Amino acid sequence: MTEPDRPFRNIAVIGAGLMGHGIAQVFATAGFPVAVHDTQPAALAALHGRIRDNLRALGQNEVIAERVRACADLTETVRGADFIVEAVQEDLAVKQDLFARIEAAASQDAVLASNTSVIPITQIMSALRRRQRALGTHWWNPPFLVPLVEVIGTEWTDATILARVIDLHRAVGQSPVHVRRDLPGFIGNRLQHALWREAIALVQDGVCDAATVDAVVKASFGRRLAVLGPLENSDLVGTDLTLAAHRVLLPHLDRTPGPLRLLEELVAAGRLGMKSGQGFRAWTDAEQAALRARLIDHLLDMRRRETGTDPAG
Numbered sequence: 001m002t003e004p005d006r007p008f009r010n011i012a013v014i015g016a017g018l019m020g021h022g023i024a025q026v027f028a029t030a031g032f033p034v035a036v037h038d039t040q041p042a043a044l045a046a047l048h049g050r051i052r053d054n055l056r057a058l059g060q061n062e063v064i065a066e067r068v069r070a071c072a073d074l075t076e077t078v079r080g081a082d083f084i085v086e087a088v089q090e091d092l093a094v095k096q097d098l099f100a101r102i103e104a105a106a107s108q109d110a111v112l113a114s115n116t117s118v119i120p121i122t123q124i125m126s127a128l129r130r131r132q133r134a135l136g137t138h139w140w141n142p143p144f145l146v147p148l149v150e151v152i153g154t155e156w157t158d159a160t161i162l163a164r165v166i167d168l169h170r171a172v173g174q175s176p177v178h179v180r181r182d183l184p185g186f187i188g189n190r191l192q193h194a195l196w197r198e199a200i201a202l203v204q205d206g207v208c209d210a211a212t213v214d215a216v217v218k219a220s221f222g223r224r225l226a227v228l229g230p231l232e233n234s235d236l237v238g239t240d241l242t243l244a245a246h247r248v249l250l251p252h253l254d255r256t257p258g259p260l261r262l263l264e265e266l267v268a269a270g271r272l273g274m275k276s277g278q279g280f281r282a283w284t285d286a287e288q289a290a291l292r293a294r295l296i297d298h299l300l301d302m303r304r305r306e307t308g309t310d311p312a313g
């Protein structure tokens with residue numbers, strides 16, 4: 001059997017995309033050697049450049065990128081790793097197949113984690129032989145500026161391993177929370193997509209256009225959300241006021257049990273958002289770049305204010 005409290009020393013990340021490269025960066029910044037695997041040679045070739053660009057933007061030492069090793073072979077990537085996190089596309093069959101191969105190649109002691117956004121960890125890990133060593137670690141984009149990691153166990157996950165994984169993520173500067181039930185979307189994405197469904201419904205029903213939805217959120221409760229969570233806000237205004245509002249409002253909120261028609265229509269028409277130049281609204285390249293830059297500046301500012309230092313410090 002395994003040493004229950006052997007410290008994590010070597011990290012492996014499977015998938016070098018948007019999330020994988022950022023997760024690798026966080027572990028490397030904390031001093032861990034990180035092996036990263038991807039099936040696409042182009043993703044591996046871009047890995048160090050992406051991490052170096054991020055480190056430069058953060059004012060951090062680019063030498064950190066040298067702790068990250070790009071690796072074309074899955075077996076070699078996971079061999080010797082004691083914490084292995086998967087960040088490949090959001091597809092249950094792909095993730096199940098990948099974890100079967102990871103488990104076959106990894107050491108018996110390794111802990112296996114999925115960064116799935118919404119798929120229950122139980123479904124991903126059910127066929128593994130060492131299911132007690134498997135769990136979910138759900139990060140947010142970009143991993144090096146958004147601190148939350150939702151840590152999700154299944155009915156099989158060993159409580160000691162869950163606690164060690166929470167400690168690991170705290171030690172690398174993230175803010176882990178334990179999600180006690182393995183529900184689709186965990187906590188954060190359930191809340192986020194409840195809001196998005198109502199946002200889409202308001203546009204579909206002709207109440208306002210997409211730009212107005214976003215303007216309303218950003219100029220009102222969006223301003224408060226980073227310091228005042230919804231249930232803190234309910235306590236602030238009073239649970240009695242919340243109850244009165246819910247009696248009037250909840251029967252009128254959208255409860256469509258699947259994706260809304262408007263969203264289906266956009267995707268069918270090839271209006272895929274920024275990557276196709278148009279989604280709920282049209283985006284020029286300059287508008288996209290400006291929005292991304294504003295977001296990074298905002299997240300950097302928040303991190304500086306929280307830590308009292310630059311992210312580099």
Ligand SMILES: NC(=O)c1ccc[n+]([C@@H]2O[C@H](COP(=O)([O-])OP(=O)(O)OC[C@H]3O[C@@H](n4cnc5c(N)ncnc54)[C@H](O)[C@@H]3O)[C@@H](O)[C@H]2O)c1
Nearest residue numbers: 015017018019038039040043087088089090116117139141
């Ligand atoms: N994008 C986000 O904001 C976000 C946030 C949290 C969680 N997630 C989740 O993280 C995961 C990855 O998302 P992403 O946005 O980084 O996707 P991405 O498309 O940017 O990257 C996925 C990478 O995985 C590689 N890949 C695919 N199949 C593979 C395999 N079998 N073995 C090795 N590599 C493989 C691809 O080549 C690609 O480079 C998904 O499950 C997603 O739902 C995404």
